Amino acid sequence: MIFDRLENKDCYVNAHPLLAKAFAFLEEYNKNPLAAGNYEIVGTDLFAKVLHYETKPEGKYETHRKYIDIQYMVEGSERVYYRDTKDDMIPRDEYNEVKDVIFYQDSKEDFEFVLTPGRFAIFFPEDVHKPSISVNQPEAVKKIVLKVLI
Numbered sequence: 001m002i003f004d005r006l007e008n009k010d011c012y013v014n015a016h017p018l019l020a021k022a023f024a025f026l027e028e029y030n031k032n033p034l035a036a037g038n039y040e041i042v043g044t045d046l047f048a049k050v051l052h053y054e055t056k057p058e059g060k061y062e063t064h065r066k067y068i069d070i071q072y073m074v075e076g077s078e079r080v081y082y083r084d085t086k087d088d089m090i091p092r093d094e095y096n097e098v099k100d101v102i103f104y105q106d107s108k109e110d111f112e113f114v115l116t117p118g119r120f121a122i123f124f125p126e127d128v129h130k131p132s133i134s135v136n137q138p139e140a141v142k143k144i145v146l147k148v149l150i
Contacts, residue, residue, distance in 0.1 A: 001082055001129070002122040003113055006030075006072065012122070016068065018046045022146045026072050026120070029144060033074075045149040052142050055079075055134040061089065061104040063128050068148040071131060072120040076141030080121060082111045083128040100147075104128065115143075125150065 002012060009023040025041050025048055039048045055078045063086055071080075083089070089104040096102070114135055115121060123129050 001084065001124065001127045002120075004120060005118055006120060007118070015122075016148060018042060018148050019070075021046055022070055022148055025146065026144060029074070041146075047147050049145045049147070050142075051145060052140070053132070054138045054140050055132055056138060057134050059130045059133050060092065061107065061128050061130045062101050063104075063125060064100045064123070065095065065102075065125055066100045066150060068125075068150060069123040069129075070120055070144075070146040070148065071115065071123070072144045072146070073115040073117050074142040074144060075117060076139050076143075077114050077116045077135050078131060078139075078141055078143075079133040079135050080113055080115055081130040081133065082113070082121075082123075083107065084110065084126070086126065086128045089128060 006023070006026055013020040013023065021041055034050050036050050036052045039050065041047055061083070086104065089107055092103040092105055
């Protein structure tokens with residue numbers, strides 16, 4: 001997992017061939033915001049989900065197998081819980097290949113942080129994460145989730 005500010009993006013562009021294009025999308029979005037929806041950047045290899053929603057008191061741990069998640073906060077803030085291993089996690093249901101997600105039963109939170117405007121988190125397949133949690137009370141947020149094919 002990586003947690004940082006968009007201004008430090010150059011530290012990470014060599015971690016995957018599509019990260020430079022992913023960060024370029026975020027920078028362009030900051031200049032010219034888009035409506036909520038899905039946007040192809042490089043077909044299904046790299047796409048963005050522009051999300052507008054309200055944070056909630058509870059959530060579910062999740063991982064992905066085919067895509068790296070880059071979660072970037074545009075407006076508002078949310079708490080994110082993170083675990084660096086899924087070894088002792090118990091799946092809630094089967095892996096959903098279409099949505100590339102598997103959810104897990106709640107567990108001990110190993111690490112938490114608050115995603116605020118201008119900050120991003122990158123979650124790799126081994127990174128168990130529980131996003132979209134209210135910091136103090138539910139609030140409206142605008143967030144972009146970029147999906148980067150491994």
